[in-house]
Amino acid sequence: MLDKEGIAKRIAKEIKDGYYVNLGIGIPTLCANYVPKGMDIVLQSENGILGMGPFPYEGEEDSDLINAGKQTVTLLNGASIFDSAMSFGMIRAQKVDLTILGAMEVSENGDIANWKIPGKMVKGMGGAMDLVASAKNIIVAMQQVNKAGESKLLPKCTLPITGVRCIKKIVTELGVYDVLPEGGFKLLERAPGISVEHIRKSTAGKLIVEGDVPEMILD
Amino acid sequence: MNKTVKNAEEAVRDVKDGMTIALGGFGLCGIPENCINALVKKNVRELTCISNNAGVDDFGLGLLLQGKQIKKMISSYVGENAEFERQMLSGELEVDLIPQGTLATRLMATGYGMPVIYTPAGVGTEVAEGKEVRRFKFNGVEKDYLMEYAFEPDFAIVKAWKGDTQGNLVFRLTTRNFSPLVAMSGKITVAEVEHLVQPGELDPDHIHVPGIYVHRIFQGEKYIKRIEQRTVREK
Numbered sequence: 136m137l138d139k140e141g142i143a144k145r146i147a148k149e150i151k152d153g154y155y156v157n158l159g160i161g162i163p164t165l166c167a168n169y170v171p172k173g174m175d176i177v178l179q180s181e182n183g184i185l186g187m188g189p190f191p192y193e194g195e196e197d198s199d200l201i202n203a204g205k206q207t208v209t210l211l212n213g214a215s216i217f218d219s220a221m222s223f224g225m226i227r228a229q230k231v232d233l234t235i236l237g238a239m240e241v242s243e244n245g246d247i248a249n250w251k252i253p254g255k256m257v258k259g260m261g262g263a264m265d266l267v268a269s270a271k272n273i274i275v276a277m278q279q280v281n282k283a284g285e286s287k288l289l290p291k292c293t294l295p296i297t298g299v300r301c302i303k304k305i306v307t308e309l310g311v312y313d314v315l316p317e318g319g320f321k322l323l324e325r326a327p328g329i330s331v332e333h334i335r336k337s338t339a340g341k342l343i344v345e346g347d348v349p350e351m352i353l354d
Numbered sequence: 355m356n357k358t359v360k361n362a363e364e365a366v367r368d369v370k371d372g373m374t375i376a377l378g379g380f381g382l383c384g385i386p387e388n389c390i391n392a393l394v395k396k397n398v399r400e401l402t403c404i405s406n407n408a409g410v411d412d413f414g415l416g417l418l419l420q421g422k423q424i425k426k427m428i429s430s431y432v433g434e435n436a437e438f439e440r441q442m443l444s445g446e447l448e449v450d451l452i453p454q455g456t457l458a459t460r461l462m463a464t465g466y467g468m469p470v471i472y473t474p475a476g477v478g479t480e481v482a483e484g485k486e487v488r489r490f491k492f493n494g495v496e497k498d499y500l501m502e503y504a505f506e507p508d509f510a511i512v513k514a515w516k517g518d519t520q521g522n523l524v525f526r527l528t529t530r531n532f533s534p535l536v537a538m539s540g541k542i543t544v545a546e547v548e549h550l551v552q553p554g555e556l557d558p559d560h561i562h563v564p565g566i567y568v569h570r571i572f573q574g575e576k577y578i579k580r581i582e583q584r585t586v587r588e589k
Binding site: 180182184189190191192193194196197199200202203206207210217218219220222226227228229246250251257264265268295297298299 | 384462479
């Protein structure tokens with residue numbers, strides 16, 4: 136079973152040279168640590184940065200420079216700063232090549248829920264609704280099974296949704312899936328040591344398994 | 355055209371109970387600290403605030419929440435504030451959560467003189483309830499868009515890095531965020547700046563908000579600029 140770092144490592148393999156990438160809060164942020172050296176990518180932060188760099192060295196934090204997770208960050212050479220309308224403008228206009236975000240639930244037709252648990256947690260959608268409504272290439276990083284043992288790959292989302300039929304690829308602690316246009320989670324890769332049977336038991340929605348499904352290669 | 359006022363108290367002197375105020379800032383980054391303090395001191399109440407976030411318990415808009423001065427918040431993300439959550443769950447505070455890009459663009463539309471925008475954000479979700487949906491072919495794809503209205507706040511309040519007495523504003527790094535859009539949206543726009551300079555001292559090519567949008571400007575003081583998540587790496 137993959138830990139958070141493992142999920143991030145696997146997703147990082149989907150990032151290609153020349154990509155503009157938006158990373159959500161949580162596991163997606165970790166993906167930046169696994170981008171191969173020498174690969175030329177630009178990170179977008181939706182509060183208005185292109186060319187976001189790593190965290191600053193201690194003592195060099197600047198309260199005027201944060202990312203969308205409100206963390207202190209740095210800028211790389213060639214970075215640019217812009218306002219929030221332009222930031223979501225470039226997202227809506229599909230200038231961003233890849234969006235990686237977290238989810239609480241995904242349904243077999245590609246609906247995603249990640250902004251609200253009625254009566255419990257209402258933090259808001261932030262930029263997630265804009266991203267899922269517009270991005271052409273979204274990868275979801277999520278836990279497939281929660282602490283109570285319940286699958287979060289569902290026939291239908293139980294929580295209020297963030298977007299409709301927008302998710303095409305998912306990486307979890309157990310596997311990599313495509314969400315098919317006609318509905319269903321198609322298993323592409325298994326996490327190391329995880330059986331198809333284990334995955335079947337951990338998928339509440341329609342699971343599609345064709346032939347031998349390979350183990351994912353992480354390094 | 356000199357737009358200078360003495361201080362925050364003078365800048366917000368005619369903010370009245372029940373008014374709608376848009377504020378710049380993302381988290382605690384680039385928030386108008388002086389004006390928020392002045393609104394707390396003035397004890398105006400029943401405010402509707404449009405701001406991406408609602409501050410933290412003891413800083414930023416959290417200070418107005420503590421004094422129960424806010425009737426309604428319009429935000430995209432409010433996850434950092436326990437008092438906010440308490441007031442929302444108890445029903446004391448009305449909350450309208452909207453997508454971040456929608457929030458930004460509804461403010462922008464006001465400054466561009468457009469009553470509505472169409473956006474795909476929120477189609478098919480709770481956010482779409484009661485809203486007009488139109489289908490457009492755009493960028494090679496046919497899909498649904500929600501009609502969203504431009505905001506028309508009574509006051510817009512921003513904090514900029516530099517400004518001149520004519521109201522021209524320059525922001526520093528990610529303090530820019532929503533602030534230029536907020537600044538364009540106000541019937542009355544107030545700007546507090548870290549450095550108030552004379553006309554001619556700012557390069558016209560570097561101005562983010564032209565002074566035509568700004569009605570009052572003053573040099574702020576005692577900026578705390580609190581960091582919400584101090585993240586560093588080792589040398």
